[in-house]
Amino acid sequence: MWKRFRTNIGAMIGVGILLAVILIALCAPLIYPHGPWQMVQRPFLPPMSVDGLPLGTDTLGRNVAAQLAYGAQVSLLVGLVSTIVALLIGVPLGAVAGFYGNWVDEGAMRFTEFFQTIPNFALAIVLVAIFEPSLASITLAIAIVSWPPVARLVRAEVMSVRKREFVDAARLAGLSRPKILMTQVLPNTVSPIIVMASLMVATAILLESSLSFLGLGDPNAMSWGYMIGAARTVIRTSWWLSFFPGIAIVLTVLALNLIGEGLNDALNPHLSRKGRA
Amino acid sequence: MTQPALSIENLSIGLPEGADRDFAVQNLSFAIEKGKILCVVGESGSGKSMTANALMGLLPPGVTVKGGKAVFEGQDVLTLPETEKQAMRGERMAMIFQEPMTALNPLMRIGDQIAEVFAAHNRLTAPERRKRALALIQEVGLPDPEKIIRAYPFQLSGGQRQRAMIAMALALEPKLLIADEPTTALDVTTQAQILKLILDLREQHGMAVMFITHDFGVVAEIADQVIVMQEGKMVESGAAQEVLVTPKHPYTQRLLDAIPTGKLPAARALGTVPALEIKSLRKTYRTGGGLFKPVREVHAVDNVSLSVARGEVLGLVGESGSGKSTLGRTAVRLVTPDSGQVLVGGVDIAALSEEELRKERHKVQMVFQDPYASLNPRQKIISAITGGPITRGIPRDKAEARARELLEVVGLGADAANRYPHEFSGGQRQRIGIARALAMDPELIVADEAVSALDVSIQAQVLDLLRDLRSRLDLSILFITHDLRVAAQLCDRIAVMQKGKLVEIGTVHEIFQSPKQAYTRQLLAAVPGADWQRDAVATA
Numbered sequence: 001m002w003k004r005f006r007t008n009i010g011a012m013i014g015v016g017i018l019l020a021v022i023l024i025a026l027c028a029p030l031i032y033p034h035g036p037w038q039m040v041q042r043p044f045l046p047p048m049s050v051d052g053l054p055l056g057t058d059t060l061g062r063n064v065a066a067q068l069a070y071g072a073q074v075s076l077l078v079g080l081v082s083t084i085v086a087l088l089i090g091v092p093l094g095a096v097a098g099f100y101g102n103w104v105d106e107g108a109m110r111f112t113e114f115f116q117t118i119p120n121f122a123l124a125i126v127l128v129a130i131f132e133p134s135l136a137s138i139t140l141a142i143a144i145v146s147w148p149p150v151a152r153l154v155r156a157e158v159m160s161v162r163k164r165e166f167v168d169a170a171r172l173a174g175l176s177r178p179k180i181l182m183t184q185v186l187p188n189t190v191s192p193i194i195v196m197a198s199l200m201v202a203t204a205i206l207l208e209s210s211l212s213f214l215g216l217g218d219p220n221a222m223s224w225g226y227m228i229g230a231a232r233t234v235i236r237t238s239w240w241l242s243f244f245p246g247i248a249i250v251l252t253v254l255a256l257n258l259i260g261e262g263l264n265d266a267l268n269p270h271l272s273r274k275g276r277a
Numbered sequence: 278m279t280q281p282a283l284s285i286e287n288l289s290i291g292l293p294e295g296a297d298r299d300f301a302v303q304n305l306s307f308a309i310e311k312g313k314i315l316c317v318v319g320e321s322g323s324g325k326s327m328t329a330n331a332l333m334g335l336l337p338p339g340v341t342v343k344g345g346k347a348v349f350e351g352q353d354v355l356t357l358p359e360t361e362k363q364a365m366r367g368e369r370m371a372m373i374f375q376e377p378m379t380a381l382n383p384l385m386r387i388g389d390q391i392a393e394v395f396a397a398h399n400r401l402t403a404p405e406r407r408k409r410a411l412a413l414i415q416e417v418g419l420p421d422p423e424k425i426i427r428a429y430p431f432q433l434s435g436g437q438r439q440r441a442m443i444a445m446a447l448a449l450e451p452k453l454l455i456a457d458e459p460t461t462a463l464d465v466t467t468q469a470q471i472l473k474l475i476l477d478l479r480e481q482h483g484m485a486v487m488f489i490t491h492d493f494g495v496v497a498e499i500a501d502q503v504i505v506m507q508e509g510k511m512v513e514s515g516a517a518q519e520v521l522v523t524p525k526h527p528y529t530q531r532l533l534d535a536i537p538t539g540k541l542p543a544a545r546a547l548g549t550v551p552a553l554e555i556k557s558l559r560k561t562y563r564t565g566g567g568l569f570k571p572v573r574e575v576h577a578v579d580n581v582s583l584s585v586a587r588g589e590v591l592g593l594v595g596e597s598g599s600g601k602s603t604l605g606r607t608a609v610r611l612v613t614p615d616s617g618q619v620l621v622g623g624v625d626i627a628a629l630s631e632e633e634l635r636k637e638r639h640k641v642q643m644v645f646q647d648p649y650a651s652l653n654p655r656q657k658i659i660s661a662i663t664g665g666p667i668t669r670g671i672p673r674d675k676a677e678a679r680a681r682e683l684l685e686v687v688g689l690g691a692d693a694a695n696r697y698p699h700e701f702s703g704g705q706r707q708r709i710g711i712a713r714a715l716a717m718d719p720e721l722i723v724a725d726e727a728v729s730a731l732d733v734s735i736q737a738q739v740l741d742l743l744r745d746l747r748s749r750l751d752l753s754i755l756f757i758t759h760d761l762r763v764a765a766q767l768c769d770r771i772a773v774m775q776k777g778k779l780v781e782i783g784t785v786h787e788i789f790q791s792p793k794q795a796y797t798r799q800l801l802a803a804v805p806g807a808d809w810q811r812d813a814v815a816t817a
Contacts, residue, residue, distance in 0.1 A: 165645040165646070165647055165650040165651035166651050166652055166656075166661075168643070168645065168651075169645065169652075169710075170653075170664065171611065171638070172609055172611070172638055172641075172642055172665070173638065173639075173665030174639060174668045174669060175635075175664060175665070176635065179668075183664075184653050184656070187653075187655040188653070188654065188655055
């Protein structure tokens with residue numbers, strides 16, 4: 001599987017970009033020990049105009065490069081944690097619904113549909129507005145709006161796996177139903193879940209950026225969305241303030257999508273596109 | 278000798294890199310004369326289907342023709358440009374497939390699908406197409422053509438679908454019909470009808486038929502010429518009689534020897550203690566049914582009573598839909614019956630609660646049909662086998678030691694334990710399935726079509742293993758199969774089921790030599806190559 005993944009050039013580029021972003025996020029406190037909020041120079045310095053400020057300064061004279069690095073921390077953290085939380089809600093719910101069927105399935109799916117009927121982003125805004133904006137509430141809000149597709153995917157996978165003969169064999173071996181679900185069925189649904197998770201991290205980063213852009217971000221955390229939101233009034237005079245965080249979002253999301261696609265091809269070789277034998 | 282309808286010279290088909298061999302087919306040469314049936318015989322992976330696909334231009338991506346010629350009506354079909362191939366397909370060369378359900382478009386009415394063949398070749402007007410479709414449906418012996426023409430594939434039975442496929446193939450009166458295992462997915466009686474249909478049509482249309490099969494019984498029924506393929510090479514060819522009676526190549530001889538013969542083993546003395554007793558068992562499936570629709574009821578098992586004595590192998594024979602699998606699954610309580618008793622060692626497992634049942638599960642075990650679906654691909658062999666015993670409370674090291682021992686018993690060797698299922702072939706997986714069943718020390722093993730998915734030679738090996746285990750371990754087996762020849766080899770008694778009812782039950786000798794019921798006689802007569810086997814036994 002790893003071998004197939006490695007031969008996928010797109011996926012390897014994705015891994016490269018993502019590793020770079022992670023490295024920058026981890027090293028942010030070392031490179032910019034004063035944090036992203038400190039004013040270091042005159043405001044509105046264009047990129048490369050002053051030594052040590054390769055990306056210029058913002059409306060308050062803060063270092064854009066430092067903001068980007070710290071923003072990477074927030075984006076990655078929110079993306080990762082919210083995806084994990086979404087998986088923690090979606091996987092058990094979908095698995096139980098698919099495995100037990102009948103009224104369990106009905107109940108779980110109606111519950112899921114309840115969340116699916118409300119537009120994702122609107123729900124996220126409402127949730128963040130109710131709990132006041134903080135990293136934890138944003139993460140939770142994103143998780144709450146993004147688990148329904150997980151539940152549906154897991155349910156469908158479980159439903160197809162549980163009809164296989166080895167599940168019958170496990171029943172004959174006297175294994176209890178929960179144990180069959182855990183040891184026989186779920187391990188066979190892992191690959192699509194992994195693929196979906198990698199794409200969900202990307203969506204979560206976008207969602208977080210959008211929330212911050214609207215001013216619903218954590219006021220104590222620097223994030224890419226917040227940077228773009230703050231810079232939108234001066235976009236015609238100081239393009240770099242919205243351009244660099246925008247590029248950062250595009251690259252990170254692209255990287256995650258490339259990885260997701262690569263994982264998909266590697267884990268489901270029979271579904272992968274032809275000609276990459 | 279007339280000019281052959283198709284002649285193939287030195288055909289080689291290359292497989293993509295990384296395949297288990299370089300060529301799917303190597304240096305194959307043969308010819309089919311007009312109005313003759315040529316059977317291409319071989320086990321799975323012998324390249325017989327690839328040959329057919331190459332002729333039709335249907336090779337999968339990565340697989341290419343590496344050399345040779347296939348002359349059909351004066352042209353080399355392998356080098357024709359795609360547009361000409363397209364014109365040729367259906368019109369002069371047609372093909373029918375193994376699985377008629379997947380070969381037909383599920384969303385299109387049968388009549389439209391046949392008419393589409395004419396439309397694709399710009400023949401006739403719409404009303405004429407419909408008329409021809411009706412005539413074709415009639416010709417292939419489908420009942421009630423007016424109704425069939427409006428039916429969707431899922432409304433037809435397997436045999437009817439195959440007839441519809443044949444009607445499509447015949448639409449433009451092709452000179453060559455390629456049939457790729459067209460009867461493998463069908464019941465014996467249906468198979469016999471389809472074979473007869475192909476023979477009749479050959480007679481009327483004078484077309485050449487290339488018939489791909491793995492079953493020498495079918496060969497004996499219809500072939501004029503036979504070629505035997507092994508790993509992409511032709512190992513023997515000749516007139517059907519010659520190949521069947523005096524095979525020259527050792528591989529052909531091996532294949533012929535592996536065929537379950539109608540020869541009956543000597544009867545064994547049977548015990549009287551029952552391992553399994555089934556008493557007036559019923560299971561009805563209800564489907565559909567809404568406000569205005571009546572519920573459709575299928576009596577899968579209808580008041581069946583039978584018993585399997587300790588140490589006995591009872592064969593349960595029937596066609597698809599006869600309820601034999603449902604009966605097997607109720608015996609292990611994968612299906613809960615509506616009424617009746619399933620007594621295993623005196624306990625009625627049909628009446629137990631889920632919790633009690635789990636403690637009794639080990640008493641009846643099952644060997645499944647599909648060796649690829651019955652093992653969890655993400656679980657090592659050892660945990661597949663020890664899962665049950667450990668749940669029963671046997672200590673892990675003891676269970677593992679026993680599992681290794683059982684792997685030896687089924688002929689795999691203890692080192693198979695730490696590998697994953699994908700490293701094994703179909704026959705080996707079936708052995709693992711048997712070891713898994715044995716690990717529970719069951720009173721009874723239900724083998725549901727356990728050898729049906731295997732090649733004949735592998736089938737023979739697994740049957741040998743079961744026979745060996747039967748005598749060594751004094752096993753009781755409920756052996757479910759659609760193949761009477763297989764049942765004859767292993768079973769002490771045979772029960773025949775039809776439409777959920779038990780038609781006849783008796784010792785193998787009674788069933789084969791003096792069947793009492795008409796249906797049993799019908800089944801026996803439908804076994805392909807029945808006459809040939811009688812000859813073979815007589816001459817031997």
